[in-house]
């Protein structure tokens with residue numbers, strides 16, 4: 001284990017049988033090691049010089065702190081360097097290609113950021129009088145119009161704050177619609193095996209019973225099995241299209257027809273909409289509700305804590321049950337409708353998803369992205385995302401098993417398995433090897449229907465040159481795995497940290513810092 005010496009840096013101890021690459025400081029070239037802030041700052045020192053507090057009566061009612069607060073004292077340059085060093089250990093979309101699948105957007109257009117920071121959008125308050133925020137409402141209204149048009153649906157709820165939140169919104173609307181028909185007994189939601197984990201979680205959270213629909217050999221929903229399960233207890237289905245195997249579900253219309261005929265509703269997980277935007281309208285496929293991840297398809301940044309935004313589009317049948325509020329254009333004025341209105345629109349609204357109106361900053365970014373592409377540009381987004389993923393698929397299929405390569409072209413992501421790797425080698429070794437090559441690994445071991453899955457989503461924003469370089473690295477690492485090269489088993493070799501015990505970290509996370517002496521005493 002590393003130890004910390006007095007001046008704060010910690011020399012790393014060479015691992016067994018390995019002395020190469022070790023340095024006196026533990027730093028590697030200009031990549032500096034960085035201990036925890038508690039380890040470098042002393043509680044005895046301080047970076048600020050406060051005047052002695054004047055004596056006076058405490059107004060804390062006996063709740064005064066009894067011990068010192070124990071925060072490390074650092075000077076400004078020390079604090080700045082600490083966080084800058086940590087930030088350099090992050091991999092980011094502004095550094096290089098991010099092959100994660102089921103994730104989409106890998107680009108933050110700077111124009112979006114500029115628009116989102118305009119004071120008229122960034123510095124407003126949700127409780128301001130509506131007459132003072134007409135421009136912001138116009139943005140919400142225009143974006144809503146684009147989303148409804150692109151999906152071929154009837155209405156949209158803008159307030160949900162992420163994909164999973166949107167799923168909950170759609171499923172609550174389905175519940176409200178069924179309850180309004182007196183069909184409380186419809187309690188089962190059918191979810192394909194390959195579904196994103198949020199789908200069954202949402203269904204269960206909303207009080208439904210989740211039942212799996214099996215996949216075909218080709219990685220698609222088994223239509224016959226689905227039809228056979230439909231009945232009076234089924235509320236509907238939750239289907240991702242394109243699905244998590246990166247495949248289009250060509251039977252979605254047939255699925256919707258069968259589900260509707262049996263009295264159920266169709267929820268579509270639209271997180272992968274970037275593969276079909278401008279080419280396919282989910283409304284034409286019989287979808288009743290679908291969330292759109294603005295932070296995936298429409299470029300707003302995600303990862304690192306968001307925020308996300310997950311507007312939900314609704315069919316005519318579900319529109320009366322959609323959540324409040326919504327923005328409505330009344331003549332030249334934009335109004336915020338916050339109460340159920342009689343008649344068709346929102347008469348049976350199930351309530352609200354959030355206190356206010358949704359993520360204004362995300363709306364501004366998404367509309368900026370949409371307007372800068374235009375309708376033809378959005379269509380090209382879909383075409384390029386599919387082209388790029390197929391380029392990766394066809395460039396890799398001779399070195400890695402591609403389980404669905406024979407099912408035809410993939411959509412926006414390419415999937416590989418660990419089949420054919422020698423004993424002792426698996427997906428994790430390829431992922432770790434990619435780190436040494438300067439790439440964040442792809443999504444691994446998901447979806448579960450593929451053994452040792454590697455899911456790569458290049459997105460439409462990567463150039464051919466960037467893809468070629470990635471493919472070169474990916475092929476090289478895959479070949480090393482195929483040849484059973486022992487060094488790959490201990491990759492990454494060049495990262496600030498080697499292989500970590502990820503299972504232990506997930507099962508027994510240590511989230512609070514304890515002084516080494518305290519930690520020892522606790523053991």
Ligand SMILES: *Cc1c(COP(=O)(O)O)cnc(C)c1O
Nearest residue numbers: 102162163164196198269271308
């Ligand atoms: C990302 C994703 C979700 C969840 O979206 P969040 O915004 O992360 O809540 C759901 N389904 C699929 C297919 C996704 O890719």
